Amino acid sequence: MIPTSEPTARLRPGEGAIARLACLVLQPVLTRVVRRVAARHPSLFARLGPHQATDFLIDPVELPFALHLRPDPQALVFRAVPRDTAPQVGATIRGRFLLLLELIDAEQDGDAAFFSRDLEISGDTEAVVRLRNALDDMDGSLAEEASAMFGTPGRAVLARLRRAYPDATKPREYA
Amino acid sequence: MSLAELICPAGTPAALRTAVDAGADAVYCGFQDATNARNFPGLNFTPDELAEAVTYAHARGTKVLLALNTYPPAGKVDLWRHAADTGARLGVDAFIVADMGVADYIARMYPGIRLHLSVQAAASSPEAIRYYCENFGVKRVVLPRILTIPEIRQIRREIPCEIETFIFGNHGLMVEGRCSLTNYLTGQSTNMDGVCSPASDVEYVRDADGSMSSQLAGFTIDRFGPEEKAGYPTICKGRYAAPHRPEGYYAFEEPISLNLSRLLPELIEAGVHAFKIEGRQRSKSYVRGVVRAFRAAVDDIKAGREANIADLIALTEGQKQTQGAFETKKWR
Structure with missing residues (x-):
C-alpha cells in the first residue's frame, strides 16, 4: 500500500512553508516543460478528447507538494501546489514520484501498478484512462526530454532522482 | 509443427x-x-x-x-x-x-x-x-x-x-459475445458498444483504513484490503456476499x-x-x-x-x- 498523503493532516511545523517555497522555485521549470511537451506532441490532446478541460492532481506521495494539471491546449496549466491549498480536481493520481515518472515514460505498466496497489486513482476514472492512453501513445522519454531542456544540470538532476529511488529505477524487464 | x-x-x-x-x-x-x-x-x-x-x-x-x-x-x-x-x-x-x-x-x-x-x-x-x-x-x-x-x-x-x-x-x-453483466448495470453493452465496465461508470473509493472499493454505476463490486492485490472492476470478477457465504466470495471468476x-x-x-x-x-x-x-x-x-x-x-x-x-x- 502506498503511504497516505491526505492534505494538511500530516504537515509538520515548517513543512507548509517549505512546500510553498518549493512550488515557487519549480513553477518556471514546470511551465517551460509543459509548453515544450505540448508543442512537440500535439497528438496527445486528441486522445484526451473532452478531458482536455479536466483538472488532474498528480500526487507524488513523498514530495511536499502535488502537481495540478489541466491539459487544455488553449490554456495549459501545470503547476506545483502545496497539498493544503490544492484545488478541487476531477481526478487524482497518487503514487511514488519515480513510479509516476516511469508511468509517463511507459517504463512501467499502469494496470500492473494499480493491481499491486502502488498506484491509486480517484475521481473521474474515464479522465485518468484517457490521460494514461494519451501519454502512452507518445514516443520517447518525457523525463529525458524535459531534463535535456536544461542541459547538463537537467540531466544531472534526473540521474540523481533515479539514484535516490533505487527500487523504482530498477528496470522492469520481463523478458 | x-x-x-x-x-x-x-x-x-x-x-x-x-x-x-x-x-x-x-x-x-x-x-x-x-x-x-x-x-x-x-x-x-x-x-x-x-x-x-x-x-x-x-x-x-x-x-x-x-x-x-x-x-x-x-x-x-x-x-x-x-x-x-x-x-x-x-x-x-x-x-x-x-x-x-x-x-x-x-x-x-x-x-x-x-x-x-x-x-x-x-x-x-x-x-x-x-x-x-x-x-x-x-x-x-x-x-x-x-x-x-x-x-x-x-x-x-x-x-x-x-x-x-x-x-x-x-x-x-463468460460465454463471450453473450455476456450482458455490464449492460445490466450501466446500460452500455460489451458486445454492441464494445465496452466492458465503461470507465465513465467506474469509481475507486479509498477508505480511511487504506482499503479500496471498486464501484460500477454506483454498485460496489469488490473491496480490497490495504495490502490486498487488486483486479479490474468487472462484474464477473467481483466479490459478493450471499446467504451461504456472508463473508463475500468470488461468485463467477476472480482477478x-x-x-x-x-x-x-x-x-x-x-x-x-x-x-x-x-x-x-x-x-x-x-x-x-x-x-x-x-x-x-x-x-x-x-x-x-x-x-x-x-x-x-x-x-x-x-x-x-x-x-x-x-x-x-x-x-x-
Missing part, C-alpha cells in the same frame, strides 16, 4: 510499433468506435493512424489484423461496413469478426482478405466452427478459454481452419490472468497455429515485456530448445496467474 504465430495487442500506434519491434508476427487493433470490443476512452486508431501502422508493420514483415468483433445493433450496421471498407482500403491482412452479418459482408465484398472468427463468436464446437468456415470462408478460429488441450486437439482434427488460442492476459470465461507459457509445446503439438496475447488496453511497457518473453519462448521451442520462460507475474491481474481450463476444467 504448426506455425505458432505470435498475435499481439496494440491499443495505440506507439503500442503497435512496440509490438512489432518486440517480435510480433501479427498485431491486432481496432478503430476508435463501437466496432471492436476494446472501445475504451483514448484508445485505438483513427484511419490515418491505421494507415501509418500498416505501412510500419508491413515494412517489417508483420501482419495487421483489424478487430471488428462486436455485434451491430439493428439499423446500425453501416458503421461496421464502413470500418471494413476502410480496413480493406488500408491493406489490413485479416478481419477478426464475430457477427455473421459482418462476416457475410466482408466475405462478399473482400473475398481476398482473410476472415478470423473472434472469441466473441464463442464458437467452441466443430459443428459451429465448420458452419463459419463453409458459409463465410473463415480461415482461423480464436477459441474460447474454456477448452482443455485434448479438446483442442480433437477439434483441430474436425475443422478445416487454423486455430488461435489465448496464451496470456485476461482470463475471460487472475491466464499464463500458458509452460503449455506452449503441448499447444503446438495439439495443432494450434497462433498464440494470442490479450491486452489492447494495456501499456507499451506491458506489450514490450510480454511480447519479448513469448517471442523468446516460441523461438526456443521452434529451435528444439527448452524455453526459458520469463516471470510475468508482476503484469498479471491481481498478481495471480492460472493455466485455467487448458490444464484442467477443475481449476477452481
